[in-house]
Amino acid sequence: MRDVAFGQFYPADSFVHKLDPRTKLLAGIVYIVAVFLCTSYYSYLACFLFLVISIIVSRIPIRSVLKTVKAVLFIIIITVVINILFYSDGKVLWSWWKLTITEQGLIFASKMAMRLLFLVLSTSLITLTTTPMNLTDGLESLLTPLKWIKFxxxxxxxxxxxxxxxxxxxxxxxxxxxxxxxxxxxxxxxxxxxxxxxxxxxxxxxxxxxxxxxxxxxxxxxxxxxxxxxxxxxxxxxxTFTGRDVVAWVLTAAFLAIIIMLRTGFFGLL
Amino acid sequence: MLVEVKNLSYVYSEKTPFEKQALKDVSFVVDEGQSVGIVGATGSGKSTLVQHLNGLIRLKNGKITVLDIDLSAKKPDLKALRKGIGMLFQYPEYQLFADTVASDVMFGPLNFGFSKTEAEEAARRAVNMVGMDYDSVKDRSPLELSGGQKRRIAIAGVLAYRPKILILDEPTAGLDPAGKREMLSLIASLKGEEISTVITVSHNMDEIAEFSQRVLVMNNGKLLYDTTPSELFYRLDVEALGLSLPHTVRIVRLLKEKNIILPEVLTEKDLVAALLAYAGGRNA
Incomplete structure (x- = not known):
C-alpha cells in the first residue's frame, strides 16, 4: 500500500513547491482548459512541453510522477480501445462485423489518450508539490467569493x-x-x-x-x-504571492495564448 | 533452533525521500522453550524485525530460517510458516471482523486447512483457554464485547491454529492496570502448557522482567545487546537507551540507597519474598 503515490506529497525544494497553492490551482485550471482547446498536434506538443518543463522544474523524479498514471492506465487503455473500434468516420483500414478501425479513429483515440494523460499528470503534479494543508488553504482562499451567496x-x-x-x-x-x-x-x-x-x-x-x-x-x-x-x-x-508567482502567471498566460493562437491559426495569419 | 536470523538489514521506501534504514545487520538465534523479550525505544526496529519472522515483510538482505523454512528462498511456504508462528499485533482487537465470535476465531484455522468441525473444535478450545465461556459468547458479535474481552478473543483467534511459536507485539498496550495483570497471567499460563516459545515485543519493562529469560535490546535498527533481564537491568545503562527500569528493580535500587541490600530480583513474587526474608532476618 505504501507504494501508491497518487496524490501524495513529495517533499523537495523547488520552484514549483514554493509557489503559492492558489497559483498552482489556477494554473492547473488554465492547463486543463488549454488541453480541451487543443486541436492540432502542435498544440498537443505545446501542452506536452509545458508539462515536462513543469515536472523538470519541480525536481520530482519522473518515476514518481509516472507512478500516478498507473492507477488510471486501465481507464485510458479502455477509452483508447473503444474509441479505435467504434469510431466509424474516415478512411477504413480494417473492419470486421460491427468493428472498424479508421484512420480518423486512430487519430481521435491518440488525441483522447494524450488528453487523459495530460489531465492526470497535471493534477497529480499539483498534489505532489503541495501539502494537503496548503492545498485546502489555497482552495478556501479561492472560494472566498462564494461567501457572498452564503456558501x-x-x-x-x-x-x-x-x-x-x-x-x-x-x-x-x-x-x-x-x-x-x-x-x-x-x-x-x-x-x-x-x-x-x-x-x-x-x-x-x-x-x-x-x-x-x-x-x-x-x-x-x-x-x-x-x-x-x-x-x-x-x-x-x-x-502570500511572491515574485515567483508572478513569473508563473506570466508563463501560464503565455502558454494559454499560444494554445488559443494555435487553435485559431494565429487569427488567420498562418 | 527454531528461529535463526543472520545479518538481517532492511530499508523502508528505498530510493525515495522517505527512505529509512530500519534494521542494520541483525543476527540472533532462538531455541525451543525460550521466552525472549525484544525491547527498544520507538522506531528502533522491533516491529520491523518481528514482521520479518513470519514473512509479512519480504526479506531483502540477510538470511532467516524459521521452523526449518528458509525465508530467503524464492517462494517460501508462507502458509506453513504462518501456521507455525502465530503473531499477535498491537491492539489485536482492531482486526476482529466477523459477525460472530465463533466465525472470527475460526478464520485462522479455516485458512490453514482445518475442516469445519476441526475448526469449531479448535475455536472452542482456544476461547476456553483464554478464560471465556465458548458457548455463551460464540454467537455474539465481537464488536459488542468489552475491550479486554475483545483482546482475549483476538488472542484465541491466533491460538486456535496451535502455532509453535507465539509473537506478541505490545500485548498490554492500552489496557488498564487490572487488564494488564490479567493479560500477563494469561500469557504466563499459555507459555507453560500451550506454546513452547514466546517472543514478546514491548517497551513495558515490567513485562520483560516478569516473563523473559532473555532480552534482545534494539537501538536504531541494530541489535545492541543479547542478554538476560538481570544483566540488562542491574548492570547495563538502560535509561541511556530511552527505556525505563521495571518497578521491582527501581524498588531494589531505592532500598539500596537506604543501605537495605536485597538480592537482584526481577519478578514481583521474588521481590516480596526477598523483602519478607529481609524483614525476617532483622527480627530474628
Missing part, C-alpha cells in the same frame, strides 16, 4: 482537509489490518474474482469500524475545544 466555504475547506489528512492514516491502518489477517493465513492474491472480493471483507470491516471510531473521537476532540467555524478565524500561515 459555507470554511466548513467545506475543513471537511476537505480532514478527509485529506486521514488518507495516509487509513493507508497505514489498511497495511496493519492486512498484516494481521495475513498472519492468520488470509491471502489476497489468489483465487477468482469473487473469492478475492470476499477476501477483502476481513480488511474492509475493521477499516470501517476504525474509521467510525476515529471520526467519533475527532468530533469529540473538536467539541471539547469548542471548535466552530466562526467567520474571520485567523491563520497560522498566511498565504
Amino acid at each position: 459555507p466555504v470554511h466548513d467545506v475547506a475543513i471537511i476537505m482537509s480532514i478527509a485529506l489528512r486521514f488518507i495516509p492514516s487509513f493507508m497505514e491502518e489498511i497495511d496493519k489490518i492486512m498484516m494481521a489477517q495475513k498472519a492468520r493465513g488470509a491471502s489476497f492474491d489468489t483465487g477468482g474474482l469473487i473469492k478475492r472480493a470476499k477476501a477483502l471483507l476481513p480488511i474492509l470491516i475493521p477499516l470501517f469500524v476504525s474509521a467510525f471510531r476515529r471520526a467519533d473521537e475527532l468530533a469529540m476532540a473538536l467539541d471539547a475545544r469548542c471548535y466552530n467555524a466562526t467567520p474571520n478565524r485567523t491563520k497560522m500561515k498566511k498565504l
Whole structure:
C-alpha cells in the first residue's frame, strides 16, 4: 500500500513547491482548459512541453510522477480501445462485423489518450508539490467569493482537509489490518474474482469500524475545544504571492495564448 | 533452533525521500522453550524485525530460517510458516471482523486447512483457554464485547491454529492496570502448557522482567545487546537507551540507597519474598 503515490506529497525544494497553492490551482485550471482547446498536434506538443518543463522544474523524479498514471492506465487503455473500434468516420483500414478501425479513429483515440494523460499528470503534479494543508488553504482562499451567496466555504475547506489528512492514516491502518489477517493465513492474491472480493471483507470491516471510531473521537476532540467555524478565524500561515508567482502567471498566460493562437491559426495569419 | 536470523538489514521506501534504514545487520538465534523479550525505544526496529519472522515483510538482505523454512528462498511456504508462528499485533482487537465470535476465531484455522468441525473444535478450545465461556459468547458479535474481552478473543483467534511459536507485539498496550495483570497471567499460563516459545515485543519493562529469560535490546535498527533481564537491568545503562527500569528493580535500587541490600530480583513474587526474608532476618 505504501507504494501508491497518487496524490501524495513529495517533499523537495523547488520552484514549483514554493509557489503559492492558489497559483498552482489556477494554473492547473488554465492547463486543463488549454488541453480541451487543443486541436492540432502542435498544440498537443505545446501542452506536452509545458508539462515536462513543469515536472523538470519541480525536481520530482519522473518515476514518481509516472507512478500516478498507473492507477488510471486501465481507464485510458479502455477509452483508447473503444474509441479505435467504434469510431466509424474516415478512411477504413480494417473492419470486421460491427468493428472498424479508421484512420480518423486512430487519430481521435491518440488525441483522447494524450488528453487523459495530460489531465492526470497535471493534477497529480499539483498534489505532489503541495501539502494537503496548503492545498485546502489555497482552495478556501479561492472560494472566498462564494461567501457572498452564503456558501459555507470554511466548513467545506475543513471537511476537505480532514478527509485529506486521514488518507495516509487509513493507508497505514489498511497495511496493519492486512498484516494481521495475513498472519492468520488470509491471502489476497489468489483465487477468482469473487473469492478475492470476499477476501477483502476481513480488511474492509475493521477499516470501517476504525474509521467510525476515529471520526467519533475527532468530533469529540473538536467539541471539547469548542471548535466552530466562526467567520474571520485567523491563520497560522498566511498565504502570500511572491515574485515567483508572478513569473508563473506570466508563463501560464503565455502558454494559454499560444494554445488559443494555435487553435485559431494565429487569427488567420498562418 | 527454531528461529535463526543472520545479518538481517532492511530499508523502508528505498530510493525515495522517505527512505529509512530500519534494521542494520541483525543476527540472533532462538531455541525451543525460550521466552525472549525484544525491547527498544520507538522506531528502533522491533516491529520491523518481528514482521520479518513470519514473512509479512519480504526479506531483502540477510538470511532467516524459521521452523526449518528458509525465508530467503524464492517462494517460501508462507502458509506453513504462518501456521507455525502465530503473531499477535498491537491492539489485536482492531482486526476482529466477523459477525460472530465463533466465525472470527475460526478464520485462522479455516485458512490453514482445518475442516469445519476441526475448526469449531479448535475455536472452542482456544476461547476456553483464554478464560471465556465458548458457548455463551460464540454467537455474539465481537464488536459488542468489552475491550479486554475483545483482546482475549483476538488472542484465541491466533491460538486456535496451535502455532509453535507465539509473537506478541505490545500485548498490554492500552489496557488498564487490572487488564494488564490479567493479560500477563494469561500469557504466563499459555507459555507453560500451550506454546513452547514466546517472543514478546514491548517497551513495558515490567513485562520483560516478569516473563523473559532473555532480552534482545534494539537501538536504531541494530541489535545492541543479547542478554538476560538481570544483566540488562542491574548492570547495563538502560535509561541511556530511552527505556525505563521495571518497578521491582527501581524498588531494589531505592532500598539500596537506604543501605537495605536485597538480592537482584526481577519478578514481583521474588521481590516480596526477598523483602519478607529481609524483614525476617532483622527480627530474628
